[in-house]
Amino acid sequence: xxxxxxxxxxxxxxxxxxxxxxxxxxxxxxxxxxxxxxxxxxxxxxxxxxxxxxxxxxxxxxxxxxxxxxxxxxxxxxxxxxxxxxxxxxxxxxxxxxxxxxxxxxxxxxxxxxxxxxxxxxxxxxxxxxxxxxxxxxxxxxxxxxxxxxxxxxxxxxxxxxxxxxxxxxxxxxxxxxxxxxxxxxxxxxxxxxxxxxxxxxxxxxxxxxxxxxxxxxxxxxxxxxxxxxxxxxxxxxxxxxxxxxxxxxxxxxxxxxxxxx
Amino acid sequence: xxxxxxxxxxxxxxxxxxxxxxxxxxxxxxxxxxxxxxxxxxxxxxxxxxxxxxxxxxxxxxxxxxxxxxxxxxxxxxxxxxxxxxxxxxxxxxxxxxxxxxxxxxxxxxxxxxxxxxxxxxxxxxxxxxxxxxxxxxxxxxxxxxxxxxxxxxxxxxxxxxxxxxxxxxxxxxxxxxxxxxxxxxxxxxxxxxxxxxxxxxxxxxxxxxxxxxxxxxxxxxxxxxxxxxxxxxxxxxxxxxxxxxxxxxxxxxxxxxxxxx
Numbered sequence: 001x002x003x004x005x006x007x008x009x010x011x012x013x014x015x016x017x018x019x020x021x022x023x024x025x026x027x028x029x030x031x032x033x034x035x036x037x038x039x040x041x042x043x044x045x046x047x048x049x050x051x052x053x054x055x056x057x058x059x060x061x062x063x064x065x066x067x068x069x070x071x072x073x074x075x076x077x078x079x080x081x082x083x084x085x086x087x088x089x090x091x092x093x094x095x096x097x098x099x100x101x102x103x104x105x106x107x108x109x110x111x112x113x114x115x116x117x118x119x120x121x122x123x124x125x126x127x128x129x130x131x132x133x134x135x136x137x138x139x140x141x142x143x144x145x146x147x148x149x150x151x152x153x154x155x156x157x158x159x160x161x162x163x164x165x166x167x168x169x170x171x172x173x174x175x176x177x178x179x180x181x182x183x184x185x186x187x188x189x190x191x192x193x194x195x196x197x198x199x200x201x202x203x204x205x206x207x208x209x210x211x212x213x214x215x216x217x218x219x220x221x222x223x224x225x226x227x228x229x230x231x232x233x234x235x236x237x238x239x240x241x242x243x244x245x246x247x248x249x250x251x252x253x254x255x256x257x258x259x260x261x262x
Numbered sequence: 263x264x265x266x267x268x269x270x271x272x273x274x275x276x277x278x279x280x281x282x283x284x285x286x287x288x289x290x291x292x293x294x295x296x297x298x299x300x301x302x303x304x305x306x307x308x309x310x311x312x313x314x315x316x317x318x319x320x321x322x323x324x325x326x327x328x329x330x331x332x333x334x335x336x337x338x339x340x341x342x343x344x345x346x347x348x349x350x351x352x353x354x355x356x357x358x359x360x361x362x363x364x365x366x367x368x369x370x371x372x373x374x375x376x377x378x379x380x381x382x383x384x385x386x387x388x389x390x391x392x393x394x395x396x397x398x399x400x401x402x403x404x405x406x407x408x409x410x411x412x413x414x415x416x417x418x419x420x421x422x423x424x425x426x427x428x429x430x431x432x433x434x435x436x437x438x439x440x441x442x443x444x445x446x447x448x449x450x451x452x453x454x455x456x457x458x459x460x461x462x463x464x465x466x467x468x469x470x471x472x473x474x475x476x477x478x479x480x481x482x483x484x485x486x487x488x489x490x491x492x493x494x495x496x497x498x499x500x501x502x503x504x505x506x507x508x509x510x511x512x513x514x515x516x517x518x519x520x521x522x523x524x
Contacts, residue, residue: 008271008272008301009270009271009272009273009405009406010270010271010272010273010405011271011272014430037406038406038407038408038411039270039405039406039407039408039434039437041430041433044429044430044433107407107437107440107441108411108441109411109441109444110410110411110413110440110441110442110443110444110445110447111410111411111412111413111416111441111444111445112411112444113411113412114376114378114381114408114411114412115408115411116376116378119376142405142406142408143271143272143301143404143405143406144271144299144300144301144404144405145300145301145369146300146301146376146377146404146408148372148373149300149370149371149372149373149374149375149376149377150373150375150376151372151373154373165486166486166489167306167489168276168303168306168489171303171306172301175301175369178369178372179369179370179371179372179373180372181372182371182372182373182374183372183373185372224427224428227428227429227430
């Protein structure tokens with residue numbers, strides 16, 4: 001299964017990516033968590049001690065070229081055959097507690113360019129990667145909508161949009177829904193975050209009537225405190241972990257995975 | 263004066279851009295507020311009723327070409343001479359309460375590309391635009407750090423980074439500081455937002471010892487409520503307006519404007 005997590009800045013994409021990664025790993029899945037935001041926080045949220053040791057996906061193109069003799073961007077196969085997860089060289093990831101962490105690109109020097117090449121490579125990797133029944137790829141996207149213009153998440157089985165109570169993240173969800181349609185991505189669902197009351201929950205549901213809701217994560221001061229204290233956010237709240245297990249179950253029932261191998 | 267507002271997603275960039283625009287306008291400045299985030303909210307936060315009526319800056323290139331016979335991207339002058347604010351055609355902005363609102367680009371179709379061309383055009387406009395003593399340009403940037411890779415805000419007099427209590431927005435501030443140095447932008451300052459206590463304030467100051475602080479905006483439930491009720495956020499809190507006036511004063515004392523005309 002391939003899942004991408006999107007939404008307005010600050011709604012809790014990285015939190016959900018981390019919690020889902022952990023939940024899938026605990027259920028016995030091999031998890032590949034990919035940080036696709038150049039302003040990246042997934043590694044620290046997951047509690048990886050040395051994220052800088054990962055060679056980013058952007059540097060895979062040299063590997064592809066070396067192995068196949070084909071330059072990325074040329075007509076011929078971009079990735080040699082369709083790689084399985086096991087084929088990905090170890091240096092492109094760090095592993096901890098059943099979660100394999102990959103990163104899209106290094107921070108560039110100011111003024112040296114955009115992240116278009118990295119997004120193109122990630123898109124090709126996602127499209128060609130064969131994921132077995134017990135494997136899941138979880139993509140933590142950059143804030144906003146530009147990645148949808150780039151079509152980075154085109155090949156996922158589910159695009160999750162995180163929303164919080166408040167008009168602005170809902171507007172972003174509609175924009176994402178519209179853009180996802182443009183690229184032929186129909187499996188979109190929403191997760192509500194920072195829910196303080198039943199009325200928060202109801203207002204989100206009534207604001208997004210055409211969207212599937214996978215679940216709701218309560219607002220929890222413990223998360224804010226863990227963040228301030230520079231602690232991994234994962235073990236901070238039992239209530240949240242329970243809700244994320246429900247989201248995990250909803251995902252399993254909702255996703256059809258035609259490109260899963262055995 | 264040219265000001266850009268940056269920071270992690272969700273910290274309150276658009277709120278600060280709106281409040282500063284309003285404060286400068288009330289002090290008698292002509293304000294050009296530019297929404298440089300494709301996932302844009304500045305128009306609705308400022309209370310503009312029909313933001314879709316603005317022709318975005320991205321379509322200015324046709325105008326430039328038409329007037330000068332030079333295609334953008336070619337060697338010759340990108341904008342004809344150095345335009346003054348008054349030279350910008352009216353159709354590229356909406357005006358209300360002394361604030362002229364411009365937008366960087368329209369939302370594209372999903373999968374059709376990135377916002378690199380728009381950013382290049384905005385960068386050229388910022389670099390060449392002559393701003394008079396009583397004029398101010400306020401740029402609401404996209405979340406994160408990619409715009410710094412693109413160098414969009416290279417030509418501003420002050421880059422403001424909005425931070426909130428919490429490690430992640432501070433990490434982003436450091437990344438922005440580093441990237442800004444790369445593009446030769448030295449006038450950086452920080453504004454703290456969502457401040458709930460004196461300890462929030464102190465923890466931000468001690469986390470960012472090398473940064474200039476322009477001020478601190480208190481957390482205010484009225485802002486959250488106004489957002490939920492779909493109201494403009496500007497008139498929601500007297501306490502916040504007072505703090506933003508202090509930030510405005512701090513800006514005036516702190517910014518040297520060598521490129522100001524009389």
